Amino acid sequence: KAGVTQTPRYLIKTRGQQVTLSCSPISGHRSVSWYQQTPGQGLQFLFEYFSETQRNKGNFPGRFSGRQFSNSRSEMNVSTLELGDSALYLCASSERGDNEKLFFGSGTQLSVL
């Protein structure tokens, strides 16, 4: 099976812009979670989707949003980008949606200038 695929691999944006990141989970996995990774804060949970429904959301401002499609692919969007949004955004999928054995993609490295 192919692993979790995230696109694009790298992004450079300027403050105030918005960005959309894409994630394709492992085939058969219905749960997709998003994490933000920074050197200072480590891995922080953003949100989790299961069967197109957001089940849980982390402590991030409303500028961060996401969605999941019927084929389990997911997107996350960040609007009105700030310098502090520069980070590696990781997507992970799991088969049962119980947060066991999350499998991560390689991430999207976002740089906000």
Added chain:
Amino acid sequence: GESVGLHLPTLSVQEGDNSIINCAYSNSASDYFIWYKQESGKGPQFIIDIRSNMDKRQGQRVTVLLNKTVKHLSLQIAATQPGDSAVYFCAERSTGFQKLVFGTGTRLLVSP
């Protein structure tokens, strides 16, 4: 609140040695723990997991130990190889299965 910490930010070992990476957690209600390895430029890679009803689990060259009394988790890597050099994260599953809470990570450096 929930927190997962690590005792050592960097661990340096010689090739062939056994490595032990430690992790402390604070949520006594956590029922599932997992270790990840992250190499530069890659996402975290699943290594091994353990449920709270177990105190030890073995994989290929890796063993995870769970001590619920002191809320401590460790990852043991046997015969450490240069390819094991990476950052290792522990994580716990919060109550209600809502998310994984990750530790800050330990960098393992393996010298030939």
